Amino acid sequence: MFVGVSGRIQKDRQRAGGLGSVQQAMQYLNQDYQALKEGCLQNGSLFQDPLFPAEPSSLGFKELGPFTAKTKGVEWKRPTELTADPQFIVGGATRTDICQGALGDCWLLAAIGSLTLNERLLHRVVPHGQSFTHQYAGIFHFQFWQFGEWVDVVIDDRLPVKDGELMFVHSAEGSEFWSALLEKAYAKLNGSYEALSGGSTTEGFEDFTGGVAEMYELKKAPKDLYRIISKALERGSLLGCSIDITSAFDMEAVTFKKLVKGHAYSVTGLRQVDYRGRQERLIRIRNPWGQVEWTGAWSDNSSEWNSLDSAEKDEMLCKMEDGEFWMSFQEFLRQFSRLEICNLTADALSQDSTRFWSTVAFEGGWRRGSTAGGCRNHPNTFWINPQYKICLLEEDDDPDDGETACSFLVALMQKDRRRFRRQGQDMHTIGFAIYEIPEEYRGCASVHMKKDFFLRHSSCARSETFINLREVSARLRLPPGEYLIVPSTFEPSKEADFVLRVFTEKQSESHDIDDSFRSMFAQLSGDDMEISVQELRTILNRVVSKREFCSLSVLFLEVRRLLSALPLQGIFREFDLDKSGCMNSYEMRLALENGGFKLNNKLYQMLIARYADNEIIDFDNFTCCLVKLESMFRAFQALDKDATGTVELNICEVSVLTV
Numbered sequence: 001m002f003v004g005v006s007g008r009i010q011k012d013r014q015r016a017g018g019l020g021s022v023q024q025a026m027q028y029l030n031q032d033y034q035a036l037k038e039g040c041l042q043n044g045s046l047f048q049d050p051l052f053p054a055e056p057s058s059l060g061f062k063e064l065g066p067f068t069a070k071t072k073g074v075e076w077k078r079p080t081e082l083t084a085d086p087q088f089i090v091g092g093a094t095r096t097d098i099c100q101g102a103l104g105d106c107w108l109l110a111a112i113g114s115l116t117l118n119e120r121l122l123h124r125v126v127p128h129g130q131s132f133t134h135q136y137a138g139i140f141h142f143q144f145w146q147f148g149e150w151v152d153v154v155i156d157d158r159l160p161v162k163d164g165e166l167m168f169v170h171s172a173e174g175s176e177f178w179s180a181l182l183e184k185a186y187a188k189l190n191g192s193y194e195a196l197s198g199g200s201t202t203e204g205f206e207d208f209t210g211g212v213a214e215m216y217e218l219k220k221a222p223k224d225l226y227r228i229i230s231k232a233l234e235r236g237s238l239l240g241c242s243i244d245i246t247s248a249f250d251m252e253a254v255t256f257k258k259l260v261k262g263h264a265y266s267v268t269g270l271r272q273v274d275y276r277g278r279q280e281r282l283i284r285i286r287n288p289w290g291q292v293e294w295t296g297a298w299s300d301n302s303s304e305w306n307s308l309d310s311a312e313k314d315e316m317l318c319k320m321e322d323g324e325f326w327m328s329f330q331e332f333l334r335q336f337s338r339l340e341i342c343n344l345t346a347d348a349l350s351q352d353s354t355r356f357w358s359t360v361a362f363e364g365g366w367r368r369g370s371t372a373g374g375c376r377n378h379p380n381t382f383w384i385n386p387q388y389k390i391c392l393l394e395e396d397d398d399p400d401d402g403e404t405a406c407s408f409l410v411a412l413m414q415k416d417r418r419r420f421r422r423q424g425q426d427m428h429t430i431g432f433a434i435y436e437i438p439e440e441y442r443g444c445a446s447v448h449m450k451k452d453f454f455l456r457h458s459s460c461a462r463s464e465t466f467i468n469l470r471e472v473s474a475r476l477r478l479p480p481g482e483y484l485i486v487p488s489t490f491e492p493s494k495e496a497d498f499v500l501r502v503f504t505e506k507q508s509e510s511h512d513i514d515d516s517f518r519s520m521f522a523q524l525s526g527d528d529m530e531i532s533v534q535e536l537r538t539i540l541n542r543v544v545s546k547r548e549f550c551s552l553s554v555l556f557l558e559v560r561r562l563l564s565a566l567p568l569q570g571i572f573r574e575f576d577l578d579k580s581g582c583m584n585s586y587e588m589r590l591a592l593e594n595g596g597f598k599l600n601n602k603l604y605q606m607l608i609a610r611y612a613d614n615e616i617i618d619f620d621n622f623t624c625c626l627v628k629l630e631s632m633f634r635a636f637q638a639l640d641k642d643a644t645g646t647v648e649l650n651i652c653e654v655s656v657l658t659v
Contacts, residue, residue: 020149022124022210028189031154033141046078046138047156052188054158060194061422070102074167076158078138079177082166086132088140089178092119097179099290101168104197107240108186109169109288110264111204112179114238117268121236121344125208126178142185145210147415147499148361153185160193168193172290172322190418201240201264203470205342209238212411212473212503216339218332225339226281226329230270232341239267241285244337257296259335260287267339268324271316276307281329290323298326358504362388365497366489369585369615370605374492375466376433376454381492381586383451386601388485389437390502395480406480409503410434411473412463412487414496429490430498431466433459437482448600449484450593466490493615572619583617591622 018024027033029051040047052058054076056066064071079086089097097116098109115122130140141154159180160167169183186207187193202213216225218241232239245253245262253261269284282298298304305313316326327335364386366372373381392406410432417427435457441447460483463472487500575591576583583591585608592604611621639647 020151022143022150025143025150025152028151028153033139033152033154036154037135037137037139040137040139041135048138048158049154049156049188052155052184054156058187058192059160060192062194063197064103064192064194073162075161077161078157079132079159080136082159082161083175085175087176088131088181089126090173090176097171097176098288099170099172100288101166101170102162103168103193105169105183105199106288107199107201107264108183108196108204110201110240110266110286111208111238112169112182113266113286113288114205114240114268115208118236118238121209121238126182130178132177140181140185142182144186144189144207146189146207147413148363148501150210151189153189155181155185155188157181159184191422195418195421200340200469201238201242201266202340202342205238205240205340206413206471209342209344211237211342211344212409212501213340213342213471214473214475216341218336218339221333221339225333226270228341229267229283229339232343233267233270235344237344238342240340241265241267241332241336242338242340243335254292255335257299257335258292258294260289260292264288265336270329271326273308273312273316275304282326283329283332284324284326285332286325287323293323293325294327296327297331298328300325360502360504362500362502363497364388364487364500366495367605368493368495369608369612370589371601372493372495373488374494375431375488375490376459377490378492379451379455382486382488383449383454384586384589384601385486385488387448388487388500388502389447389482390485390504391482392478392480392504396477403477404479405477406504407475407477409473409475410463410485411471411501411503413471413499413501415498417470417496427468427470428494428496429466429468430487430496431463431472431490432485432487432500433463434461434476434478435484435486436460436478437484442482447484572622581618583622585612585615585617588612588617588622588625 014020014026020026031051036047048054056071056074059065059071059074062068098112100106100109115125125143127141127143138157139154140157141152143150143152145151157177159177166180169179171177171179183193183196187196190196202215205211205213216222218225222228229239242264243255243259243261255261266286266288267283268286271282271284273280273282285294287293293299296302300317305317308316364371366385371384371386373384376382390408392408394406395404396407412430412432414428414430417425420426435449435454437447437449438453438457441449461474461476461478463474466472485500485502487498489496571591572583575587575594577587577590588608589604592607607625608615611617611625613621617625636647639649
């Protein structure tokens with residue numbers, strides 16, 4: 001337990017020192033770009049990445065797996081082997097540098113295309129100073145935001161080639177390679193190229209910016225959506241759009257007017273023009289394929305352009321790239337299904353204010369048998385999900401709104417799910433619910449509400465839907481007060497790690513209700529991130545005296561009371577609810593709760609890991625668990641000779657208790 005806490009606190013301290021920030025990205029897989037490059041230059045060799053090798057496993061695992069038709073004949077070649085004069089970037093990164101290959105990652109390419117519209121953001125992801133001439137060593141690096149921190153990803157420049165052509169993303173000219181190398185770095189981050197197939201543009205948006213994405217269903221678009229898009233483009237936000245499919249046969253089907261269903265497009269501009277005596281609002285969209293363009297009104301060769309001033313017409317059309325087209329804004333709302341916007345600073349796009357929101361992030365996890373309770377449809381287990389407290393302290397400054405409320409945004413993101421595709425897994429269906437904390441619990445630092453609370457109280461806010469996307473977010477307004485956020489998977493027993501981000505417009509306080517032990521550990525462990533016998537004694541004494549982290553004295557007294565009050569077999573039978581002869585982890589938790597054990601999620605998870613087999617606890621293991629607790633009580637009682645409720649342990653006594 002202490003090792004795990006130590007690791008997490010060490011990570012927190014590194015973050016506090018700036019590691020993981022955009023100014024000081026963490027080294028992905030501990031690969032140091034500068035050190036590796038200097039080593040290659042000194043040795044006169046070209047870098048070969050052992051952690052993402054030029055082998056079939058890096059391509060994929062199913063359709064792009066070894067020995068499949070799509071990977072037959074694939075070679076790995078460096079740009080210097082493909083062209084006489086390879087370039088990293090020529091004349092700045094543009095949208096024509098991003099043409100899709102034989103990989104269904106249009107969502108990613110749409111995000112990259114939007115990234116080229118903002119040079120500052122682009123060079124955050126694609127660091128300056130990389131080339132095929134000056135100090136070339138076959139090594140490149142890129143930086144991505146991953147679940148709360150920036151990481152620096154190192155790659156070699158060996159790219160998959162088939163029939164003499166790059167298999168995946170490439171530039172229209174064929175001589176620029178920044179986009180192909182960026183795609184490779186992102187594939188490494190996610191485990192393989194095939195792991196990038198299929199996704200939401202917002203995923204790429206967020207990993208390129210660290211921002212927070214929002215989604216608009218265009219059939220229910222707000223009246224001021226044109227202004228929202230305009231402000232988003234002005235602020236450098238990234239925008240994407242797509243057309244829903246109704247069946248698998250629709251995927252990448254081309255409509256009568258050459259729009260592609262199930263395909264990710266970038267929104268690159270807006271313009272209002274004088275058309276036949278009235279103002280016409282237009283929107284510019286780009287297909288990352290670099291071809292297949294809209295053929296309706298305001299398309300490249302449509303008659304509508306003849307009614308514009310010739311200078312304005314030439315300006316608007318000559319600035320377009322291949323795959324880019326204009327259409328009327330009303331036609332856009334009719335033809336497309338969904339718009340995605342990545343807010344770079346999470347400020348409210350629906351308001352004129354550009355104030356920054358304050359941000360807090362929590363890392364958590366759902367574990368089978370202890371913290372994976374499923375959604376509210378499962379009342380018996382919903383309460384075991386992780387719970388996070390937020391205090392909304394100040395209402396918004398909004399003179400046009402008579403309602404006293406605090407604006408905040410909640411974003412729940414599941415971690416690393418693309419990596420699990422190789423094992424046949426994918427995104428879980430996730431969401432969250434928010435509850436007002438009852439008056440009697442307000443001000444308490446540690447509150448974990450139990451089953452009865454959720455049976456008697458409805459949520460006051462929630463995510464709009466549970467969905468199998470990497471992130472679910474919602475912009476909400478609630479009165480000042482204390483609230484509980486409960487993130488969950490839709491079904492119980494689904495395991496995953498997650499990041500919960502809360503953005504508040506005004507001052508707020510937020511914390512993990514199961515995490516008070518970590519701050520105590522951090523205070524006492526010192527810079528070495530280890531605890532001595534004396535420090536352990538201090539922790540145990542504080543824990544007992546403050547009744548935090550399952551107070552040992554209370555725990556042991558409750559064990560003795562439980563064992564003396566009921567025969568073990570009777571307890572087991574009472575809480576073996578389905579009379580199967582075994583307890584599942586939930587039934588065991590009920591038995592312990594009923595017996596007076598106030599175990600938090602971490603301690604309960606430890607018990608399940610030790611005494612359960614695949615979430616099943618038989619009578620023998622149940623007995624062993626309680627006997628172990630009873631022996632702990634006796635040891636504590638023997639050491640607490642004066643019955644003070646606290647003990648002092650020397651090294652021998654610690655050894656006896658732990659070995």
